[in-house]
Amino acid sequence: MQILHANWLLTCDExxxxxxxxxxxxxxxxxxxxxxxxxxxxxxIENIKYMGENSVLMPGLVNTHVHLEFCANKTTLSYGNFVQWLFSVIQNREELIEKATEELIDAELKKMLQNGTTSIGAISSYGFDMNSCIKSPLNVVYFTEALGSKAEMIDTLFLDxxxxxKISEANKNSRFIPAIAIHSxxxxHPFLIREILNIAREKxxxxxxxxxESVAENDWLNYSSGExxxxxxxMLDQHISLTKPIAFLHQFKNIKNLSFTHCVQANKKELAQIKELGASIIHCPNSNRLLNNSILNLSYIExxxxxxxxxxxxSNHTLNMFEEIRNAFxxxxxxxxxxxxxKLLQAATNGGANTLGLNTGALIKNKDADIICFNLPDTLNNQEDLPTAIILHTSKVNHTYIKGKNELL
Ligand SMILES: [Zn+2]
Structure with missing residues (x-):
């Protein structure tokens, strides 16, 4: 048993x-x-450890959406336009995947711990990031991703x-939780989505x-036109969109822990449908900015x-959640x-944990002891300013506890 004492304790409870x-x-x-x-x-008293002047304790951050297999990109991909970026991903995919060695992914995961992240949702297209995720002390919800729109390929894609x-399920433990992602x-293909979501419901x-995510996506889905x-x-000799937004969302009924990433172009009807599904929205502001997509209107999704x-x-220069929150701020x-x-600190902790179905994200009795500790640069005069002060002055933490163990020692 451990006891930590700080000047400020942010529970991030409701x-x-x-x-x-x-x-x-x-x-x-x-x-x-x-x-x-x-x-x-x-x-x-002798069991209590004081964390130093202007210290803050809060729940570890939950990065609900990251693609580790693409972590070798620095200056390779083209930013500024979503479709051009996608072309550049396809063009450079092989090279980037090859460069994203286990060593490189391990190093990024270690940086995340130093930056106060204790849980991640890792979207995996190929399974090349699995070993790193299994070895890491982070809580990892590991999303095996389905992708492919060619009808004649559905059987092969489904088998794959x-x-x-199956491999991710064989490695399941209390910190590595297999999950399912549909690319977009x-x-x-709607048939592939249907079969895969049946597995998600069953398991x-x-x-x-x-x-x-983009105007191009909205134009294509609704009108089969645009960029x-x-x-x-x-790329695919395809002339008509295979689904409309409403029909796509309808496929996700009866999924307990469900999330939609980006949603910057979602209209009021689609947002109402997302609410009805009981789903969360994952906000990735840096990525939206770099690909010149619009800013998520937080007032629409309160x-x-x-x-x-x-x-x-x-589609980012860092996996540091504090920097992501600061930019959103x-x-x-x-x-x-x-x-x-x-709102942002709550979303980055409690909101993330609920989205990923994890028993963490708040300093409340019986939650997992996923705790971070850091020190503000000076005395805080007004308690109301604490969330803003944290966002302005924090990039790294001094201690990251996951399930009660200090992983930075
Ligand atoms: Zn993504």
């Missing part, structure tokens, strides 16, 4: 409770969260998907998909659970800073 001079008692799970006075009454999923409505797996017209004609993700290094100018700061 009420966003902040405890000034707080302490947390935990082993693998959290036992007690209270003021230092109350904790001292119950436990011997089942094989990859424009890239995955009660977490499901995620990209949805309404994607040439892409599909050139009644839909929100989570945060960095997306892969194929400066992007969504229609919210007051302190209100937005609370």
């Amino acid at each position: 009420n966003f409770t902040i405890i000034k001079n707080g302490a947390i008692v935990f082993d693998e799970k959290i036992i007690l969260v209270d003021s230092i006075e109350n904790v001292k009454k119950k436990y011997p 998907f089942k094989e990859k999923l 409505p424009y890239s995955t 009660e797996m977490v499901v995620s998909t990209h949805f309404q 994607f017209e040439y892409f599909f004609k050139d 009644d839909i659970p929100l989570a945060m993700g960095t997306d892969g290094l194929s 400066f992007m969504h100018t229609n919210f007051k800073p302190n209100i937005l700061a609370r």
Whole structure:
């Protein structure tokens, strides 16, 4: 059992409770969260570790959406236009995948721990990131991804998907949880989606998909036109979209833990359908900016659970969640800073954990003891400013506990 005491304890519970001079008692799970006075009454003082001046304890961050297999990209891919970026991914895919060695992926996962991330949703297209995810101390929800729109390929793609999923299931443990991803409505055949989602329902797996990421996607799905017209004609000799947004969303009924990534082009009807499905929206603002997609309107989705993700290094320069949150903080100018700061920290912890179906993301009794600790650069005068101060001044943490174990020691 361990006891940590900090100047500020951010629980990220439903009420966003902040405890000034707080302490947390935990082993693998959290036992007690209270003021230092109350904790001292119950436990011997010599067991309590003070985390230093201006210290903050909060739940570890949950990066719900990352593509580790693309982490070799630095300057290879073209940014600034979604369809051109996609062409550049296809052109350079082989080279990037080859460069993303186990060593490189291990190093990125280690950086994530140092940056305060304790759980990730890893979207895997090929399974090449699996060993790194199994070895890592991070909680990994490992999404085997289905992709392919050619009707004559469905049987082969389905067999291949089942094989990859089977391997991930064979490696399942308390920190490595197999899950299912559908790439997107424009890239995955409806029949393949139907079969794969039946597996997800049967095995009660977490499901995620990209949805309404770009204007090109919206134009293609609704009108079979726009920038994607040439892409599909050139690449796949396909002239008509295989699905419409509403029909695609309809396929996801009765999935318990479901999320849609991006949704920047989703209209009110589609958002209402996402709400009805009980799904979360995953916000990846850096990726949206780099591919010149629009900014997610957080005012439109106030009644839909929100989570945060960095997306892969194929459309980001870092997998650091604090940097992602900071950019989002400066992007969504229609919210007051302190209100937005609370919302983003909540989405990056509790919101992410709920999205991935994990028992973490809040400093509450019986949750997994996934805790991070860092120090603000100076004394904070006003408690209301704490979420904003954290977002402005934090990029790295001093301690990352996962299931009660300090993984930075
Ligand atoms: Zn993605």
